[in-house]
Amino acid sequence: MGYDISLIRPELRVEQIKSRGVGFTPERKAKLKKGLHALHTLEIMATNIYKCQITSRPCALNTHLTAAMCNEMTHMQDFQTKLYEYGFKPSKLRWLYWVVGYVFGLGSRRLGPRRILKTGIWVETKAVHHYSQLLAAVEWDDETRVFVEKDQADEYGHIDRWKGLLDHPENIC
Ligand SMILES: [Fe+2]
């Protein structure tokens, strides 16, 4: 897709923050709001999953999980910022996604590295599918679309990383 997925927190300059959506039809704005709510809550969940999977052991898996957590925090900030640029507020139900992420993260951590990796692959596969649906269904403004595409590319990168570690468990720790 042409996005640099080694860049887990791209630079964002103050002039890139704008008021968006002026002149958009109510239907277009409603779809944008729904799409941004879906992505923001999904990223809250993803951040919490990785955060709760990290243990205190110094090992490669924890370093990979920390990088993924940081990347998901960037995604969450991307969509939270876009919500406010459009004059929307985050979903009132976002705490539920925080709880689900906490449960998935801690639950998989208790079951060991293989379960951690499999949970990551499962969640990220759902995420990229969701991203594809929203990229097709929502009429994004050009600048916001770049964020959605870049963040989806990051999720594909996470799937590849976890699959690679599952195939080579000697690289986990
Ligand atoms: Fe993400």
Ligand SMILES: [Fe+2]
């Ligand atoms: Fe991800």
